[in-house]
Amino acid sequence: MSGGIYVDSFAALLPEGIIGPQGLRTWDHGQSGPRDVRRDQILDKPYVNFGKLMLADRLAFGAASIALSESAITERETMAIALGIPAGSLSTDLRYIESVQSGFPSPAIFSATLPSSAIADIAIYFGIKGQNRVIAGNSSSCLYALEQACMLLELKKATSVLWCCVAAVDSQDAQSPLLDAPLAAQCKSFALVLSPKPRDNGFAMRISASFQPGSVSRVVSGDELYFSELFQLLINQKTGSLHCASGDVVATLSLEKDG
Numbered sequence: 232m233s234g235g236i237y238v239d240s241f242a243a244l245l246p247e248g249i250i251g252p253q254g255l256r257t258w259d260h261g262q263s264g265p266r267d268v269r270r271d272q273i274l275d276k277p278y279v280n281f282g283k284l285m286l287a288d289r290l291a292f293g294a295a296s297i298a299l300s301e302s303a304i305t306e307r308e309t310m311a312i313a314l315g316i317p318a319g320s321l322s323t324d325l326r327y328i329e330s331v332q333s334g335f336p337s338p339a340i341f342s343a344t345l346p347s348s349a350i351a352d353i354a355i356y357f358g359i360k361g362q363n364r365v366i367a368g369n370s371s372s373c374l375y376a377l378e379q380a381c382m383l384l385e386l387k388k389a390t391s392v393l394w395c396c397v398a399a400v401d402s403q404d405a406q407s408p409l410l411d412a413p414l415a416a417q418c419k420s421f422a423l424v425l426s427p428k429p430r431d432n433g434f435a436m437r438i439s440a441s442f443q444p445g446s447v448s449r450v451v452s453g454d455e456l457y458f459s460e461l462f463q464l465l466i467n468q469k470t471g472s473l474h475c476a477s478g479d480v481v482a483t484l485s486l487e488k489d490g
Contacts, residue, residue: 236384238436238486239304239391240424241465242297243458244268244290250466252301265418266402268293275300280352283339285323286418287316287399291349292356294422295395299357303430304391311361311389312350313380315373315396319346321409322401349397361389370477372396373421373458377482378442384427396421396458421458435489436465443481461486 243250244265248257249272256272258264270281273293284292291314304310323343330337342348346367353359364379366372373396380394398417400410429435464471464486472485 235427236381236438237426237429238423238438238465239426239430240298240302241422241462242294242301243419243421243462244293245419245459245462249273249293249297250462251297252466254466265290265293265399265420273297278356284352285320285326285340285343285348286401287318287320287323287346287349287397288343288352290399290418290420291316291395291397291422292352294397294420295353295357295393298422298424299393302424304424304426306390307358308360309390310359311380311383311392312354312359312363313376313383313392313394314346314350314363314365315376315394316346316349316365316367317370317372317398318400318410319367320344320348321407322399322404323348325404325407326401350395353393353395359393361392369479371480374442374475374477374480374482377423377440377484378480380423380425381440384425391424391426394423394425421462429489436468437487437489438484439487440482440484444479458484 240252246264248255266286268289270278273296320343323340327337327340327344330340347365350363350365362383364376366375366379376396377394380392383389383392397420400418461473461484470487472483475482475484
């Protein structure tokens with residue numbers, strides 16, 4: 232990936248709290264982390280569907296909502312979405328199977344049994360009408376989604392891109408043999424609004440990345456997979472590089488300031 236892609240806004244729902252351009256907000260008393268996020272913590276107006284969202288959809292919507300609310304980009308017609316969701320809709324699928332086995336298949340749960348469902352509410356609610364990419368199923372998904380986001384901008388297939396990375400597994404499914412090991416204890420979501428131009432108000436962090444094939448046998452740590460260090464650089468507006476190795480891809484992500 233060449234230079235010339237900028238972070239317009241960012242957000243994350245992490246065990247320690249909610250991160251955005253305004254800083255870190257710790258979880259309220261009684262909240263144990265991202266699984267407990269409330270609508271009023273990520274959106275400043277009522278949204279009746281929020282409470283009905285399955286876990287992955289709720290975490291994707293939460294991070295995206297904060298990032299978009301702090302973004303200087305108002306043109307959504309040509310904004311794209313790139314989602315990486317390593318566990319896919321696993322927990323939703325298992326809840327649906329349970330409803331079938333109980334004799335009462337749930338139409339509401341069934342409608343969320345696709346990994347792409349995690350971006351459907353985002354696109355509809357925020358009026359995002361550009362192309363979308365969904366990469367699901369293994370520990371490399373979020374890095375591949377970021378690569379897709381960069382390609383959409385470089386090829387001028389979009390004027391901006393909302394990138395999301397979601398690790399969302401219900402507690403009861405944490406030990407499922409269907410999960411990659413690093414995902415078992417994770418419940419986090421990240422979002423970046425990426426643009427080919429820096430924003431006018433002075434937040435001019437330029438991001439560059441390179442992606443290379445890697446070894447599928449490499450053990451992946453949570454930080455490597457879920458970009459915690461990158462977002463710490465963003466929240467402190469510091470430059471630096473992060474080397475990630477997830478499954479079959481190795482990436483180097485760098486943040487620089489203009490001027």
